[in-house]
Amino acid sequence: MTDPKRAHPIIVKSAIPKNREELLKWNGWGYKDSKFEIKLTDDGPEIYFSGKRYPIGEVSLPHFLEWAQDILDVDLTKKPKETRGIPSEDQYQKPNITTEILYKISSLGIPYSIKVLDRVIRAHGQSLHEIYSLQNSNLERIPDVVVWPSCHEEVTRIVELAHFENIVVIPFGGGTAVSGAVECPAEETRPIVALDTSQMNRILWIDRENLVACCESGIVGQDLERELGKLGYTTGHEPDSYEFSSLGGWVATRASGMKKNVYGNIEDLLVQVKIVTAKGVLQKNCQVPRMSCGPDFNHIVLGSEGSLGVITEVVIKIRPLPKCKKYGSIVFPAFELGIKYMREVARRKWQPASIRLMDNDQFKFGLILKPKPNRFESLVDGFKKFYVTKLKGFEPDHMCVMTLLFEGEDSDVSANEKKLYGLAKEFGGFSAGEKNGERGYMLTFVIAYIRDLALLYNVVAESFETSVPWDRAASLVRNVKHVVSEECRAIGITHFLINCRVTQTYDAGCVIYFYLGFNHGRIAEDPVVIHSRLETRAREEILACGGSISHHHGVGKLRKKWYQRSVSDVGVGLYLAAKRELDPKNIFATNNLVQSKL
Template sequence: MRWWGWGHDGVSFTHEDKPALGGFLRQRIDLDVSGVTSVPVAFEDLRITEPSLSPGLQAALEQALGGGPASTDPLDRLEHARGKSLRDLVRHRRGELGRLPDVVVRPGDEDQVAAVLRAALDADAVLIPFGGGTSISGSLEASEEEERTVISLDLSRLSGVLAVDAASRLARIQAGAFGPDLERQLNARGWTLGHFPDSFTHSTLGGWIATRSSGMQSDRYGDIGDLTRAVRVVTPAGLLVTRPVPSTSTGPSVREMVLGSEGRLGVITEATLHVRRVPEQRIILGYLFPTWADGLAAMQDIAASEAAVSVTRVSDASETAFSFATRKRPSILDRLKSKALTTYLRRRHGFDVEAMCLSFIGYEGSRRHVEAQRKLVGRIVGRHGGVCIGSSPGELYDQKKFDTPYIRDFLL
């Protein structure tokens, strides 16, 4: 991931292929996108301090890694210094780097994680587990005053789906698996975890558990706390293993203590998770509501109904206008269709185009189930003055839903 922003080099958001966006941003937030407002400090101009790492600890870490490298590479240290909150990005882009980790290690299995932790304890060093680095809570960053050696423990080599038990619908998955890779491995066996935070493409299972993450389909699948049945954690006191039982009535839950612990109790190496069969059909439909109040009331009625939808999302009028402003250069046919829709909404449904709100509702399951859900939701939407605008906007949303963090870099 880029040290100063989101995602991969070569992928970025631009206004150049979106004719309405420049005018929209000027009008709404007084931002002129024709001139560059700020650029990150060049990597070569950053003041990267020398790592504080004794030869003894370096040797102990390399031994723990089975002879593998303990990296003191400046870019590696920089990329592991912080998360991706707005505050993190602003400081990084200005060259205010804070306390960089001194060394980055990438253990290849649980034994190596335990050996690294032992080496850190013996040397009284600080150990910070690192998943995808998308944290927004500041937990990846050591204190500016920290004098002990800071080790960033990167879990990315622990990325496998180890086993799926079809009878109990439980999967054992290593903590460093990134969202897309994890889903790819499960989908290949016919299963899905169904956990899709906005940061899905660049975050890991261990990070989700350590931050008690929730995602865009958590209404249907549950958040990561609901999905996580058991954990394996390397702690300073030894290996902690909880059992994957569905529920217990035996006092405080150790699993619950690990959920959301932000790396403070130890390093999660593996978890057992509740998985579901990949649905037969999956569709996201777009809807328009006359006002925010109508859209919100419809979402509340859907939540209170028997409908089991996978996504419910409604934008306010500003976000709706932003979505329309980010459309790429439309063809003549697109322009005609869009004009026809606006006229239809105005004349037949009395919509004020400035106040209308865009919504996406997702359906998954067997064809019969999806059909029944669509009808049920359609009646609720209709009661609140909403209109279905079909599957094309939903398909576009589905393709682009993980790209929004790139917009932040563009606006910075």
């Protein structure tokens, strides 16, 4: 019998089709119609961002070309490097799966495919290693078959078949992981099934009184927010990847969103999760806000990265849409002062929905994405520059910018603005306006597209993040930049960038998000190997400074060599004990977190 407090299931029209290649790049980030392009004009070459999906769409970005030349020694007006086309059937090994097994899958009534393109698309996430391999060579191993279950019951049947036949299952959600989590282990000899959850995207019910919703795990962030918004609600969970990442993926990686200060991280939003394991279904038997009933098994599922089972349904908290939403920004004379300000805001618990601080290099990088101004805007920009550098005395090579997002009741937003802007003065900062804050916030969704352009011009780049106690934040940033710079010089890299921003704050610390890239045109060694060497050096320094191996990207395969140092030998043993209990045949052989041969 249906609970009258709960709405009936909502059939969601997904923003991403089942055949992802129709809309999304099969070998890069995001939409096919969204990319940086060079156009020849009467005034010479200019760079544009194509399409109208983002605020900077179809406008000239006059500073981009000069920045690329100065910082990375790249002439974007030259012909880009050619990349491999869509893979043909003969480019990869034929499916390692028998006709008998395919017949059994077919008998379940679940759609499947053994086409190469379907298999390749679900064999990778968005790490540098994966995208570079797609554009220049082959992936080492791809799934042998892709299946598209449409509900929890169909996932149960697939997992039961896989367990009986000793077939590997790797869950695939939005495909946005940057940890190598969905890569197929190259040494795996058993057949591999990629279980694509994209067709499990319904909102099963909404409980308006208790403010929770039950959704299937394959629903994509933008679809979830759109449908909830129609009813006057939001989850408030907005990771950088929310256009493409799935709810199940958020749980599997212990994700964090840009507005976590108001709405919480995924572990704060999660009420209940249903996961299909090789031993059966794991879930709580009652839906309550909290219970003292031994260890919370939700936290075994959170961060499990596909290694214990398939997440099928999630009960998540929702909130009424905020009545007021307002952006803001603050300029500080130095990055260290900005960090001290953020620490004081966190101490007083004044954080708005989002508060992020860009260092000087990232601030300058943001300026290259400003559109070409008209005459009036040029005058305004000139006055702003005069005011900041001459009247305020800020040095262009040291100043940094903070972006703010306020959400809530009108009176609460107004009061929070007054407190934050007033406090900023004590740290040498001043308000830089709402427009700059909105622009800085929205550019987050565009930055990932730059990596694809860079790869065409012998530049490899990747992001990595960490969480760190407040008293070590500034020194960690200095040390990481120093060791990366020293390592680049030792290798012979002359043009590189290493910049960062502080993206989230807590009572006891903050999150620092780095961008690392370099021109490898004059380096003979594999650029991905070199980048891995640089990132390894950076992560070793992060650990030495008291930082974590990850705040929200997860471990996957790329960071598992640091997993034991992070959780101890006993912690690894505890994880493996859960793995043996829930997956005795190791059919979820992702090899994430640890090498999981049991």
